[in-house]
Amino acid sequence: MKIxxxxxxxxxxxxxxxxxxxxxxxxxxxxxxxIPSNKIIAYGMNDTNKSRLGISHAEFMGxxxxxxNNFQHLLNExxxxxxxxxxxxxxxxxxxxxxxxxxxxxxNERFGGNGSILSIHNDFCTLPTNNHxxxxxxxxxxxxxxxxxxxxxxxxxxxxxxxxNNRKLELEEFPPFLWSKYLSKEDFVDTFGxxxxxxYETDRDLFSSVNWKLxxxxxxxxxxxxxLQINSFEQHKKRKFSL
Amino acid sequence: MVKKINNPVKIDxxxxxxxxxxxxxxxxxxxTFSDSNSNDNCNNGLDENQKxxxxxxxxxxxxxxxxxPKFLKFIKEYCSADILSRMPHIKRIKKINKQDLLLLLCSxxxxxxxxxxxxxxxxxxxxxxxxxxxxxCNSTLEYIDIPEIYPPSKDICSCWSEIYWPxxxxxxxxxxxxxxxxxxMTEIKNNLQLxxxxxxxxxxxxxxxxxxxxALPVVTLFVNKKTxxxxxxxxxxxxxxxxxxxxxxxIRDVCAQLSEDGYLCLDYEVYTTHEPCxxxxxxxxxxxxxxxFYLKDMPKTGCLKNNYHMHxxxxxxxxxxxxQWVNEKIPLAVPNIDPDVCV
Numbered sequence: 051m052k053i054x055x056x057x058x059x060x061x062x063x064x065x066x067x068x069x070x071x072x073x074x075x076x077x078x079x080x081x082x083x084x085i086p087s088n089k090i091i092a093y094g095m096n097d098t099n100k101s102r103l104g105i106s107h108a109e110f111m112g113x114x115x116x117x118x119n120n121f122q123h124l125l126n127e128x129x130x131x132x133x134x135x136x137x138x139x140x141x142x143x144x145x146x147x148x149x150x151x152x153x154x155x156x157x158n159e160r161f162g163g164n165g166s167i168l169s170i171h172n173d174f175c176t177l178p179t180n181n182h183x184x185x186x187x188x189x190x191x192x193x194x195x196x197x198x199x200x201x202x203x204x205x206x207x208x209x210x211x212x213x214x215n216n217r218k219l220e221l222e223e224f225p226p227f228l229w230s231k232y233l234s235k236e237d238f239v240d241t242f243g244x245x246x247x248x249x250y251e252t253d254r255d256l257f258s259s260v261n262w263k264l265x266x267x268x269x270x271x272x273x274x275x276x277x278l279q280i281n282s283f284e285q286h287k288k289r290k291f292s293l
Numbered sequence: 294m295v296k297k298i299n300n301p302v303k304i305d306x307x308x309x310x311x312x313x314x315x316x317x318x319x320x321x322x323x324x325t326f327s328d329s330n331s332n333d334n335c336n337n338g339l340d341e342n343q344k345x346x347x348x349x350x351x352x353x354x355x356x357x358x359x360x361x362p363k364f365l366k367f368i369k370e371y372c373s374a375d376i377l378s379r380m381p382h383i384k385r386i387k388k389i390n391k392q393d394l395l396l397l398l399c400s401x402x403x404x405x406x407x408x409x410x411x412x413x414x415x416x417x418x419x420x421x422x423x424x425x426x427x428x429x430c431n432s433t434l435e436y437i438d439i440p441e442i443y444p445p446s447k448d449i450c451s452c453w454s455e456i457y458w459p460x461x462x463x464x465x466x467x468x469x470x471x472x473x474x475x476x477x478m479t480e481i482k483n484n485l486q487l488x489x490x491x492x493x494x495x496x497x498x499x500x501x502x503x504x505x506x507x508a509l510p511v512v513t514l515f516v517n518k519k520t521x522x523x524x525x526x527x528x529x530x531x532x533x534x535x536x537x538x539x540x541x542x543x544i545r546d547v548c549a550q551l552s553e554d555g556y557l558c559l560d561y562e563v564y565t566t567h568e569p570c571x572x573x574x575x576x577x578x579x580x581x582x583x584x585x586f587y588l589k590d591m592p593k594t595g596c597l598k599n600n601y602h603m604h605x606x607x608x609x610x611x612x613x614x615x616x617q618w619v620n621e622k623i624p625l626a627v628p629n630i631d632p633d634v635c636v
Contacts, residue, residue: 101548102557103545104548104557117533117534138572138574143536146536146635147536167606170571175596175600176572177594
């Protein structure tokens with residue numbers, strides 16, 4: 051399928067989100083990929099709870115890394131894979147940086163900037179020359195399962211913590227996915243093929259089952275693995291320059 | 294909280310201007326309705342833009358009018374956490390005839406159906422007599438839809454009362470918001486003057502420099518309401534990244550010196566020279582600020598007054614108030630910026 055690579059990278063983002071969950075953070079994570087070489091050049095995990103900085107979303111942590119590693123000249127050759135639709139702030143930042151493509155799992159019904167609340171990625175008031183393509187719904191159920199596992203816990207740092215005793219963990223039921231909010235029919239067919247069109251029309255997921263193995267795995271090594279991949283990209287770049 | 298007529302602050306409620314100086318950028322919620330259709334007749338139905346967008350489903354029961362105090366006591370005692378208890382304009386009771394009336398018990402979020410109510414009563418060992426109400430076609434009517442928002446005008450209020458469920462007009466909510474707010478005009482003016490001067494200074498430096506640094510003359514001030522401590526930030530994109538706008542830098546600076554019990558920018562008010570872009574407006578929502586004051590419009594890229602009204606978009610779980618300096622006697626002019634630039 052045309053989206054085989056997209057799924058592969060999104061699986062990594064899901065693993066990283068699971069790592070976040072296991073380490074007490076909101077399970078939202080992302081991977082930045084250099085499109086021409088299909089190599090990972092940065093990653094990010096939500097850090098708002100630990101840092102008490104309301105803007106340290108996963109996307110921003112990844113952007114920090116891109117700059118730290120001096121990859122900023124590659125920004126317009128980069129795709130972002132993130133488990134949850136970027137919020138309005140992140141969608142705007144990504145657009146202002148000139149990132150070319152955004153792939154995400156589930157929608158973000160409260161803050162989403164790639165279709166849920168606003169469509170920053172193709173609006174006219176945020177550098178319209180930088181519009182990026184947006185691909186929703188990749189491993190959506192897996193992203194939702196991780197979020198649900200997080201939201202049954204309470205936010206002790208909030209000024210008035212809400213009691214969540216009566217919230218039950220729902221694992222088998224998923225809300226319909228309103229593709230048309232995020233993607234035109236033409237773009238859907240172009241990416242997923244006309245054989246999947248009924249899913250667009252009936253608001254169903256691409257895959258009916260949840261990859262439980264993926265969301266239940268332990269990924270304590272994932273950060274090391276990603277760092278190794280980023281290193282190898284750096285070497286790859288250096289070799290290219292020395293030629 | 295003072296009554297409107299006793300408020301020493303001069304407020305023009307029609308145009309939303311405080312002391313001829315600060316113009317409120319109205320929440321989007323209140324601007325989605327047109328205020329002009331006062332001749333609208335309820336029987337002809339409501340204009341599309343006068344219909345509420347969202348509803349709350351609420352449990353409805355039929356009781357004897359003599360039992361009213363018992364039920365109101367029940368609601369007061371057990372339903373205080375329900376959303377309906379935070380909507381005092383919604384009446385609880387609607388008369389059917391001399392003996393019977395309809396009672397709006399609670400939202401379905403609180404008790405999902407009549408069975409749960411039943412169970413609740415027996416758990417608390419309460420004995421309250423009620424019936425399931427019936428509609429005109431004589432089928433049972435267990436719940437009804439109540440408009441989620443407060444009616445935007447008196448006329449709409451009486452229409453909604455007829456169509457949906459009785460409610461009382463308690464005055465324009467925005468008047469109340471403006472009336473309840475504190476305005477330390479001297480402090481507000483001083484803070485805006487400070488960023489205005491800094492901005493013009495930056496612009497001048499830039500003009501006189503031999504080599505342009507490409508710095509944008511955008512300046513922001515974060516002021517802690519409790520301690521008075523102020524943090525000044527400037528646009529840093531020329532030195533670092535295209536997203537290091539003055540507001541983003543300010544939020545990071547506030548966080549860097551946050552006290553042990555501080556929560557994001559909850560205690561801060563923000564003063565900024567130019568209307569912020571989509572990223573910065575949203576970053577301020579995430580940071581939980583309470584108020585923002587600004588000087589100059591950015592008609593293409595600004596996202597408070599000119600696009601989106603982002604400080605008050607409904608589904609976002611938090612909002613802040615926005616005022617623009619409009620005093621022509623004390624003009625606070627800041628440099629023009631390329632209109633396509635996001636600040």
